[in-house]
Amino acid sequence: MRTPLFIFVSLVLYSCTQSSPDFLSQARRDLSILASDSLAGREVGTEGEALAAAYISKRFEALGLQPAGTAGWNQPFFVKESQNPHEKPMLSAEDSTAGTSGKNVIGLMDNPGDEVVIIGAHFDHLGYGGFSSLHRGDSAIHNGADDNASGITAMFLIAEMLQSKNIQTDVLFIAFSGEEKGLWGSNFFVKNPTIDLSTVDFMINMDMVGRLDSAKGMAIHGTGTAPQWSQVIDTTNTVNLKVIKKASGIGPSDHTSFYLQDIPVLHFFTGQHEDYHKPTDDAELINYEGIVRIATHITNIITYLDTQPKLTFQKTKDESSQxxxxxxxxxxxxxxxxxxxxxxxxxxxxxxxxxxxxxxxxxxxxxxxxxxxxxxxxxxxxxxxxxxxxxxxxxxxxxxxxxxxxxxx
The missing domain is CATH 2.30.42.10 (PDZ domain)
Incomplete structure (x- = not known):
C-alpha cells in the first residue's frame, strides 16, 4: 500500500531528530524510508526522486555535513536522450533541452587536510518498471531496497562512523541519480565537478550491498586501479568479510565515471539475486547487519589511508569489453x-x-x-x-x- 506523503514527511522528521541511534536501528530506518512505496521507485525526473533527494539532504544535514552542490545540497542536471541508439544522451547544467531533469545530492565532511575522498552510491531506481525491469506482470512499484537504497544507507553509516575518527582528509558524499539510465549523475559530476578532481585520492562506490551472504562473500571491483588496494583491503578487513577481488575499474555502476578520470576506485557489491530489477526487491529481504559490516570495512579503509601517501592510479583491463x-x-x-x-x-x-x-x-x-x-x-x-x-x-x-x-x- 502506498504511504501518504504526510506520513513520509513525518518519517523524515523522525529519522533526522533521533539522538545517537545504534547503527543497526538507523540502517533499518533509513532503508525502510528510501524503499517505501511513497517514493514510487525513485525514478529520475519524478516526484519520488525529489522526495528521496530531500530525505538524503536532511540526513546529510543531521550528520553534520556541509552542502556541496551547485544549488545547496543538490547538483541539478538535465538530459535529452538521443533518438539514435548509437549516440550518448546529452547532459547539461541548464534545462535548455526540454529533457529529463535529475539531481545529485552532495555533502562535504570538511576536515583539516587538502586531499579528498569520494564516497558514492546512486539513489534512483526504476519507478514502476519500464524497459530495464525484469518483471513480466502488471506495472508495479520497484522499490529497489537492495538496488540501491542499501548503498545510500551504507553511505549514511559511513558518515556517522567517521565522526569519531578525527581524520585529516575531506570526505565528499555523493548520492547519484540517473544511474539506472546510464550513469547520468556520476558522468555529469566528473564533467562538472564541485571540487578540484586533482585533489581526489580515491573514490569508493556502493551499489547493491544489501544481500550479504557470509558463505558467498562480497565482490570488490577496482582492486587493480591502484597497486596498494589489495593489501589495504586485507589489512582493514576487521569484520571478517569474505572478499572476492575483481581488478577492473570498468563496470555497470558509478565508479566507472571516476575510473575514466584516472582516479583509483573500489566498487562494493554483494551479488545478483532473483529480485533484481523486480517489484520484490523490498526492505524485509535486506541483511542489515551485513550493511553495517560493509560500512565498517569502508570506514576502516578511509581511516587507514588517511595517514598514507596518495594512491597511485593504474589502468586495468576492461573485463566487460573483453x-x-x-x-x-x-x-x-x-x-x-x-x-x-x-x-x-x-x-x-x-x-x-x-x-x-x-x-x-x-x-x-x-x-x-x-x-x-x-x-x-x-x-x-x-x-x-x-x-x-x-x-x-x-x-x-x-x-x-x-x-x-x-x-x-
Whole structure:
C-alpha cells in the first residue's frame, strides 16, 4: 500500500531528530524510508526522486555535513536522450533541452587536510518498471531496497562512523541519480565537478550491498586501479568479510565515471539475486547487519589511508569489453560471487533452456558442449559458439555428482 506523503514527511522528521541511534536501528530506518512505496521507485525526473533527494539532504544535514552542490545540497542536471541508439544522451547544467531533469545530492565532511575522498552510491531506481525491469506482470512499484537504497544507507553509516575518527582528509558524499539510465549523475559530476578532481585520492562506490551472504562473500571491483588496494583491503578487513577481488575499474555502476578520470576506485557489491530489477526487491529481504559490516570495512579503509601517501592510479583491463558476444542464453542467473571451478547457477528463469532441461539452482556448470567451463569467462566463450536452434549437452556438478543434460537453444 502506498504511504501518504504526510506520513513520509513525518518519517523524515523522525529519522533526522533521533539522538545517537545504534547503527543497526538507523540502517533499518533509513532503508525502510528510501524503499517505501511513497517514493514510487525513485525514478529520475519524478516526484519520488525529489522526495528521496530531500530525505538524503536532511540526513546529510543531521550528520553534520556541509552542502556541496551547485544549488545547496543538490547538483541539478538535465538530459535529452538521443533518438539514435548509437549516440550518448546529452547532459547539461541548464534545462535548455526540454529533457529529463535529475539531481545529485552532495555533502562535504570538511576536515583539516587538502586531499579528498569520494564516497558514492546512486539513489534512483526504476519507478514502476519500464524497459530495464525484469518483471513480466502488471506495472508495479520497484522499490529497489537492495538496488540501491542499501548503498545510500551504507553511505549514511559511513558518515556517522567517521565522526569519531578525527581524520585529516575531506570526505565528499555523493548520492547519484540517473544511474539506472546510464550513469547520468556520476558522468555529469566528473564533467562538472564541485571540487578540484586533482585533489581526489580515491573514490569508493556502493551499489547493491544489501544481500550479504557470509558463505558467498562480497565482490570488490577496482582492486587493480591502484597497486596498494589489495593489501589495504586485507589489512582493514576487521569484520571478517569474505572478499572476492575483481581488478577492473570498468563496470555497470558509478565508479566507472571516476575510473575514466584516472582516479583509483573500489566498487562494493554483494551479488545478483532473483529480485533484481523486480517489484520484490523490498526492505524485509535486506541483511542489515551485513550493511553495517560493509560500512565498517569502508570506514576502516578511509581511516587507514588517511595517514598514507596518495594512491597511485593504474589502468586495468576492461573485463566487460573483453568478453565474447553471444546470441543465445541458458536462462540462468550466474553466481557472480562464486570463486570455485565452473559457473554456479544462482537462479533459473521460467520456460528457458536450463529449466526445460532440468538444471537447478546451485548446480555448477563444468562443461558446455565440447568446452570445459572453469570460470565465468570460459562459460561465456562456450556459450558464444552456439546460435538459436542448436542443441548440445551441459554437464553440471550437483552436490558432488556429475550430471549431464540435453540443452536446446
Amino acid at each position: 568478453g565474447p558476444r553471444f546470441t543465445v542464453s541458458l536462462g540462468v542467473v550466474p553466481d557472480y560471487l562464486y570463486d570455485g571451478k565452473g559457473m554456479r547457477i544462482d537462479g533459473i528463469s521460467e520456460d528457458k533452456p536450463a529449466q526445460k532441461a532440468g538444471l537447478e539452482e546451485g548446480d555448477v556448470v563444468i562443461q558446455l558442449g565440447d568446452s570445459t567451463v572453469i570460470d565465468m569467462m570460459s562459460y561465456m566463450r562456450a556459450l558464444s559458439s552456439f546460435k538459436a536452434g542448436d542443441a548440445t549437452e551441459v554437464i553440471v556438478n550437483r552436490n558432488g555428482e556429475k550430471l549431464a543434460y540435453d540443452i536446446q537453444f
